[in-house]
Amino acid sequence: MKLGNRIKELRESQGLLQRQLSAQLEIDTPMFSKIERGERRAKREQVLKIAELLKVDTQELLTLWLTDQVLEVILNEKQALQALKMAEKDIKNKTK
């Protein structure tokens, strides 16, 4: 699940309009529309605000947001999986 899709899902299930959320985010509707469709990336700060407005767990949206970014980096790269594995090891070893 992509961040934008999740946002749209939540927004619609609560009967909210793009116009209303974008106002709270202080961006215009086209911009919000683009974020929802994944055409533009949301800023971390905006993700936090959106989670708040949609009354959803911040961590859920942040995870989707991070995942989108990770995919953006490795997409179309032959070494994608290998890089993910290495990154995972590094993260796990960070505290050790």
Next chain:
Amino acid sequence: MKLGNRIKELRESQGLLQRQLSAQLEIDTPMFSKIERGERRAKREQVLKIAELLKVDTQELLTLWLTDQVLEVILNEKQALQALKMAEKDIKNKTK
């Protein structure tokens, strides 16, 4: 292993100077020095060139390069591991 460290390792084992490699890359030595120390990110194109100059497998360096970037995105995020797992699933499902 970070890309920069690997580059330095290879370069020194072959008795090459930063000056020589940076010339081939058409950047100056400070820039190359920064790439080696991970202070600056190399461009994909530069990684390819470096692999060629150091006679090392392109894929090895690209994997390190990608990993660095993935880590850059998720570092210091609580959801780092979760995001990696999700990304992995997405990549694996891409072809299916």
Next chain:
DNA sequence: CTTATATTGGACAAAATTTGACAAGTCAAA
């Protein structure tokens, strides 16, 4: 100690990318 060469650090400029605004468009409902 001096000199010469290699590498690093920091400030700044150029280039590239991202972010957002705006105008105009589509689509569906009334």
Next chain:
DNA sequence: TTTGACTTGTCAAATTTTGTCCAATATAAG
């Protein structure tokens, strides 16, 4: 056909990235 919600495309402002330059530090040789 008018209205409201959303989308598309283009442009400029803002931010980030990439690279250059100069100076500082380090290393090695004489």
